[in-house]
Amino acid sequence: xxxxxxxxxxxxxxxxxxxxxxxxxxxxxxxxxxxxxxxxxxxxxxxxxxxxxxxxxxxxxxxxxxxxxxxxxxxxxxxxxxxxxxxxxxxxxxxxxxxxxxxxxxxxxxxxxxxxxxxxxxxxxxxxxxxxxxxxxxxxxxxxxxxxxxxxxxxxxxxxxxxxxxxxxxxxxxxxxxxxxxxxxxxxxxxxxxxxxxxxxxxxxxxxxxxxxxxxxxxxxxxxxxxxxxxxxxxxxxxxxxxxxxxxxxxxxxxxxxxxxxxxxxxxxxxxxxxxxxxxxxxxxxxxxxxxxxxxxxxxxxxxx
Amino acid sequence: xxxxxxxxxxxxxxxxxxxxxxxxxxxxxxxxxxxxxxxxxxxxxxxxxxxxxxxxxxxxxxxxxxxxxxxxxxxxxxxxxxxxxxxxxxxxxxxxxxxxxxxxxxxxxxxxxxxxxxxxx
Numbered sequence: 131x132x133x134x135x136x137x138x139x140x141x142x143x144x145x146x147x148x149x150x151x152x153x154x155x156x157x158x159x160x161x162x163x164x165x166x167x168x169x170x171x172x173x174x175x176x177x178x179x180x181x182x183x184x185x186x187x188x189x190x191x192x193x194x195x196x197x198x199x200x201x202x203x204x205x206x207x208x209x210x211x212x213x214x215x216x217x218x219x220x221x222x223x224x225x226x227x228x229x230x231x232x233x234x235x236x237x238x239x240x241x242x243x244x245x246x247x248x249x250x251x252x253x254x255x256x257x258x259x260x261x262x263x264x265x266x267x268x269x270x271x272x273x274x275x276x277x278x279x280x281x282x283x284x285x286x287x288x289x290x291x292x293x294x295x296x297x298x299x300x301x302x303x304x305x306x307x308x309x310x311x312x313x314x315x316x317x318x319x320x321x322x323x324x325x326x327x328x329x330x331x332x333x334x335x336x337x338x339x340x341x342x343x344x345x346x347x348x349x350x351x352x353x354x355x356x357x358x359x360x361x362x363x364x365x366x367x368x369x370x371x372x373x374x375x376x377x378x379x380x381x382x383x384x385x386x387x388x389x390x391x392x393x394x395x396x397x398x399x400x401x402x403x404x405x406x407x408x409x410x411x412x413x414x415x416x417x418x419x420x421x422x423x424x425x426x427x428x429x430x431x432x433x434x435x
Numbered sequence: 436x437x438x439x440x441x442x443x444x445x446x447x448x449x450x451x452x453x454x455x456x457x458x459x460x461x462x463x464x465x466x467x468x469x470x471x472x473x474x475x476x477x478x479x480x481x482x483x484x485x486x487x488x489x490x491x492x493x494x495x496x497x498x499x500x501x502x503x504x505x506x507x508x509x510x511x512x513x514x515x516x517x518x519x520x521x522x523x524x525x526x527x528x529x530x531x532x533x534x535x536x537x538x539x540x541x542x543x544x545x546x547x548x549x550x551x552x553x554x555x556x
Binding site: 180215216232234247248249250274275302304305306308309312313314315352353355357358359361363364365385386387389391393394395 | 473475477478479480481482493495497499501504511513514515516517518519541542543546547549550551
């Protein structure tokens, strides 16, 4: 394996985050072929449970597909989300990139409103870049409670740390949205939408467009006392170029804090967005929120469940 | 933590403040895993702005935890234990940004001041 070398450039980090997102979506949707396609031909997945037992699935012996069903064992839920957060990267002399992340798993039964934390794992991935892009060669999953060995601290490289990518900027748009919505700052929210934006929220039974329609929607939302305390956290962005725009599918998790300190997982939902760069800033052109959409559907607004 | 922390790091959880050489250890002893309790801190939705040689950031945060293995009820089950936000200050150095201070705050009070319920209270 050799030694750790330079930092991982932002373009590679963005591509690896996209890879992690595709793997999570494929596993959560139980799309076995899509899941396997994100791994190398010699890939291995190992998972250590709290009793210390390690299960192993390998591409070469044809068992890798078994991980997809194994990941959902133990509890019956309508839908689930597997997050990857707090991701660190380190590049090694042999070209491998080692990626450490946490993987919160949440299950839902009841259209996204009856939710349970299934687990919160530590995931170590070894990823390699081949002719087909980045793929996972080795994934080690350790369940919470087994000790939390994070990856090595990143090597700082100012040249690699600089730069920008569409993904980073679009993630910033999502962060700005969450802060604006969760602090009821309607003017800040409006800065994030194009003037011809369309907003649809089947949960709120709302569909509106243009600045007046979008503002009306959020003003109505912020007037509801029960909305205070909810936090709109987002993970696993998958970006698909559509002309100069991107269609972005993402996971949303909405925990709610109550004045007495209690917390629940209020909502598990999915965003489907079209974002566009206008005057140097990414904005929402379409924002749909609802239960899971079929993966293949690309027409905005065509929710199926 | 030492490799990403500035000397003299200050950690606060609401009004509890941890400072000095062993600030991280004392903070972790109360708020981290240990004594049969297992916790994990997550941060996301980060917003950051540079200000001179400092970077000011805020992130949404959540802490998951496991019911202790010794509990007769739900031992080993995971749950959401806390949500809130963190306000961070990083200092730029030749070795990269280092965390100078972190303040854990509940999702309450100031951040909810625009909502009608908070105004009425």
